[in-house]
Amino acid sequence: GSLGDSAFTTAVELPEIYTVSFWFYVAENTETKMIANLGNKTLAQKGWTVYLQSSSLNFRVNFSGETSLQLSTALEHFFGWHHFVGVMNSTSGEIQSFLNGSGNWTLQHPQELVEVGSVAEDFQLTIGGYTDAAGGHFNYRFGEVPSQWVDDFRIYTRALKDTEIASFLTKGTCPVTASFTSIQDPKTNVVSFDGSASQGEGL
Secondary structure, eight states, X not given: OBXXXXXXXXXXXXXXXXXXXXXXXXXXOOSEEEEEEEEOSSTTSSEEEEEEETTEEEEEEESSSSOOXXXXXXXXXXXXXXXXXXXXXXXXXXXXXXXXXXXXXEEEOOOOOSXXXXXXXXXXXXXXXXXXXXXXXXBOBGGGSTTOEEEEEEEESSOOOHHHHHHTTSSOSSOOEEEEEEEEOTTTOOEEEEEEEEOOOOO
C-alpha cells in the first residue's frame, strides 16, 4: 500500500538462494529513489538494493561485503505499475532480475550513492527508501510521494522458475485487488466471510 512519509523497516534472515518479488507504482520522475533494500546502503555493504535513477531501474547486490554487482534496465512507460523480480544465489555469486517479466537487463558498473558514514549501515529490510541521518543532504525515499506505492512484496526461500515469474502478469498489469465481506447470523452469532480478488490493467 501507500508508504506515506515513512518507510517500512524490519530485521530479516535469508538463505543462500532466494527471490524478491514486488509491484511498485511510479508517479514521479526523480533522480534517485530507493524502492527497497536489505543493507547495501553503500557499495561495500552486503545485501541488495532496488532503486530508480532517472529512467532506469537498477538492481544492486553485494554477496561478500567487498564489491557490488549491478544490473540495470530502461523503465519504459515510466509512470504506472511495474513488477520486479530479483533472484540471488550467494553460493554461485549469480543474480537475475526481471521487470514486467522481461529479463533483458545489462551489467553496469555501480556507483556510490551515499557518502560512507552518512547513514547507518544496518542489515535490515527497508521498503520505501531512506534519507541521511543528519537530514538535508539527500532524500532517497520512494515512499515520500503519497501516490507511489509498493504492493504484494514477497520473499521466496528459493529461486523462482521462469513460468512462476511469468505468472505474475498473466491476468493483468497491476497487483491483485481483494475485497472481503462478513455476514453474522443473528440466531447463532456465527460469522461467515466471503472474499473475491481481481487483477486488471494498470495505467
